Amino acid sequence: MIRKYWTAYAISLQETLQRRSSLLMDRVGGVAIIVSLYYFWKALLGTKPSFLGYSGEQMLSYVLVMNILRSFVFTGRGWQLVGEISSGRISSYLVRPISYHGYTLALDLAQKTVHLAAAFLEVGVLIAAIGARVYLPHSLSTWLLFSVSVAVSSLLFFFMEFMVSSLAFWTSESGGPLFCFELGLQFAAGTFFPLDVLPHSLQKALAMTPFPYMVFFPINIYLERMAPAEAVKILGIQAVWLAFFVWAATAVWKLGLSNYSAEGG
Amino acid sequence: MLSIETRALTKNFSVPEKDPGLWGSVKSLFNRRWRQVRAVDSVSIKIEEGELVGFLGANGAGKTTTLKMLSGLLTPTSGEAVVLGHVPWKRKSAFQRRFSLVMGQRTQLWWEIPALETFRLNQVIYGLSDADYKKNLGELVDLLELQDCLSVPVKKLSLGQRMRAELAAALLHKPALLLLDEPTLGLDVVMQQKVRAFIKEYNKRNKATILLTSHNMDDVVELCPRVIVIELGRLLYDGPLAQLVSRYADHKIIRAVFDREVKAADLAHLGTVVEDGGLKAVLQVPRGQVSARAAKLLQGFPVVDLTIDEVPIDDIVRRIFTHK
Ligand SMILES: Nc1ncnc2c1ncn2[C@@H]1O[C@H](COP(=O)(O)OP(=O)(O)OP(=O)(O)O)[C@@H](O)[C@H]1O
Ligand SMILES: [Mg+2]
Numbered sequence: 001m002i003r004k005y006w007t008a009y010a011i012s013l014q015e016t017l018q019r020r021s022s023l024l025m026d027r028v029g030g031v032a033i034i035v036s037l038y039y040f041w042k043a044l045l046g047t048k049p050s051f052l053g054y055s056g057e058q059m060l061s062y063v064l065v066m067n068i069l070r071s072f073v074f075t076g077r078g079w080q081l082v083g084e085i086s087s088g089r090i091s092s093y094l095v096r097p098i099s100y101h102g103y104t105l106a107l108d109l110a111q112k113t114v115h116l117a118a119a120f121l122e123v124g125v126l127i128a129a130i131g132a133r134v135y136l137p138h139s140l141s142t143w144l145l146f147s148v149s150v151a152v153s154s155l156l157f158f159f160m161e162f163m164v165s166s167l168a169f170w171t172s173e174s175g176g177p178l179f180c181f182e183l184g185l186q187f188a189a190g191t192f193f194p195l196d197v198l199p200h201s202l203q204k205a206l207a208m209t210p211f212p213y214m215v216f217f218p219i220n221i222y223l224e225r226m227a228p229a230e231a232v233k234i235l236g237i238q239a240v241w242l243a244f245f246v247w248a249a250t251a252v253w254k255l256g257l258s259n260y261s262a263e264g265g
Numbered sequence: 266m267l268s269i270e271t272r273a274l275t276k277n278f279s280v281p282e283k284d285p286g287l288w289g290s291v292k293s294l295f296n297r298r299w300r301q302v303r304a305v306d307s308v309s310i311k312i313e314e315g316e317l318v319g320f321l322g323a324n325g326a327g328k329t330t331t332l333k334m335l336s337g338l339l340t341p342t343s344g345e346a347v348v349l350g351h352v353p354w355k356r357k358s359a360f361q362r363r364f365s366l367v368m369g370q371r372t373q374l375w376w377e378i379p380a381l382e383t384f385r386l387n388q389v390i391y392g393l394s395d396a397d398y399k400k401n402l403g404e405l406v407d408l409l410e411l412q413d414c415l416s417v418p419v420k421k422l423s424l425g426q427r428m429r430a431e432l433a434a435a436l437l438h439k440p441a442l443l444l445l446d447e448p449t450l451g452l453d454v455v456m457q458q459k460v461r462a463f464i465k466e467y468n469k470r471n472k473a474t475i476l477l478t479s480h481n482m483d484d485v486v487e488l489c490p491r492v493i494v495i496e497l498g499r500l501l502y503d504g505p506l507a508q509l510v511s512r513y514a515d516h517k518i519i520r521a522v523f524d525r526e527v528k529a530a531d532l533a534h535l536g537t538v539v540e541d542g543g544l545k546a547v548l549q550v551p552r553g554q555v556s557a558r559a560a561k562l563l564q565g566f567p568v569v570d571l572t573i574d575e576v577p578i579d580d581i582v583r584r585i586f587t588h589k
Contacts, residue, residue, distance in 0.1 A: 003389045004386075004389045004390055006389075007385060007386055007388075007389045008386060011375065011378065011382045011383075011385070011386055014378055014382065015375060015377050015378050018377045018378055018418070019377060088371070089371070091333075091338050091366075091368075091371070092371065092372070092373035094337070094338055094356065095336050095337060095338060095356075095361060095364075095365075095366050096361060096373075096387075096390050096391075097358035097361040097362050097390060097391065098390045258340065260338075260339075261278060261339065262333050262338040262339050
C-alpha cells in the first residue's frame, strides 16, 4: 500500500531532477527575492536595535527562514492538476487502482524534497557570502512546536491547493482560480514581509483566514516571539483549518468528478 | 461467463451553445445556453469472456463515449452496465485491477522519464509481485520488441514505439478485459501489422476479452470475428463480420476483360464503373440485376473473361464509416 506512494515519490523525484532548467528558473527567482528583501530590511533597520518588535537578527532571519519555509510549504502540484483535469489526462489515473490524493501528495513530497534541499543550499551560500547571522531557537520545545506547525501547514496548503485546482473541473479553459489563489496567498501569508507591518484592522481580518497560519505564525514560533501556550493555540487553529480543508477539498473533488466529462478521445 | 453486459446504456452531454464571432463569445459569458447532445443512445450489448470484438462507427458515433462508460470514467445518463461483475463507474479497485483502457491518442506514460519507470509504478499500483512483474514484462518486451525503447525518455520515442510501450504498460497486470480505442492510429503499415499480431496473440494466450475501435479496415478484418456497429449513438448491427456483407452489400461486382478497348462511357448504362483500363473494367451492379446486366455485357461487348464477386468486406466497413 505504502509502496505505491513511495514508488510514485521516487519516480517523481527523478522527474523533477530531470527538468533541471525549470527547477533552476524557479530557484533563481526565489534567490533574487530573498536577496533584495534581505538588503531592503537591512537598509530599513539601519542602526536601530529593533523594528516592529523584531530585533535586527530576527528580521533578517525572518527573510532567510521564510525562503526555506516557502520552499517546503508552498510548493505543490496545483498547475499539474489543473493541466491534467483540463486536458483529460487525469483519466489515466481514474481507471487505475490508486488514490489520486495519495498519489498527488507523494509527487508533492518529492517536489518539496528537491526545493527544500535547494533552499537550504541557497540560504547556506548566502549566509557564507554575506556573513548573515541566523537566529536559532534556544529551547527544544520550540523546535518541536515549529516542526509540527510546519507539517500541519504543508498539509493545509496541499488540501487548499487541491481544492482550488479542482475548480478546473468547471473552469476547464484556465487555471484562473489557482492563479488568484497563489497571488493572494503569497501576500496574505506573509512571505514578502511580516504581517506585523500591516495596519491592525487588516491584521485582525487576516487572522480570520487560514493564510497567516501557513508561514507567518510558524515563523513566529521559530523566532520565539510567542509564548509556548500561544504557540499551542496556533497549532489548534491550524488543525481546525486543516480539518475544514480536508473536508472541502474532498467535497469539491467528488462534485468535480461527477461533473467530469473525460474530454478528449 | 459474460464479460460485458449493458442495458439501454445512454449518455447525454450538455454543450454550451455560442453564436459565432466575438460578440457571440461575450454574450455567452453572461447568458449561456446549453444544448443536449445524445452521444450514446440506449445501447444494449453482451460480450462473452475471451471474445475479440470490433466496435465500429463513423466519427462521432459514440464509440469512445461508450468505452469511457465501460471503463468507469463516465457515469451514464441512464441505463446499466455490468463489466467483469462490477458496475464500472463505482471505480472499485477489485474491478480496476482486472481491466485496462488504452486510448491511441492518450498516454499514461510519464513524459520526461523512461517508460520503465511507469512500468514500475504500475507494478506497485496493481500490486504485482516482483516475480510476476519480471515475467510479464519479459514477455511483453519480447512480443512488442521493446528492448531498445525502455530506457529512453518517453518524449523521445517515435509514435510507434510509444504505442507499443503504452500497450505494455496497460498489460503488465494481465487484465482480463482490454478496451482499445484506436490502437493503430498513426502507425505505419509494418507497425500496424505488429500491433495487430500482438493483440491477437494476447487474446489467445490469456483468454482475454478485447473490445477495440478502429477506423482501419485491416484491423477489423484481421482481428474481429464479431463486430458491433453504432451510428449516431444507436446500435446498428451486432453480429459476425461475415454477415455484415450480405446485410449491407446491396450490389455485386462484375469484372470484365475485353479483347478491344472499350470506353467507360459506353458501359455506364450497365452499372457504376469503378475502374476502367480500356481492356478491362470493374462495374458495380445492383444485386437483383446482376444476371441481366452480365448478359447484356456479354452480348454488347467483346468480352473474353467475366467474373461476378461480392463486394469486398472492407468496402462495406468503409461505407459504414462514411455514413453512406
Ligand atoms: N466531453 C464531451 N462533451 C460534450 N460532447 C461530447 C464529449 N465527448 C463526446 N462528445 C460528443 O459525443 C458524440 C460521440 O463522441 P465520441 O467521442 O464517443 O465518438 P467516437 O465514435 O469515438 O468518434 P471518433 O471515431 O471520431 O473517435 C460526438 O458528437 C461528440 O461531439
Ligand atoms: Mg473516438
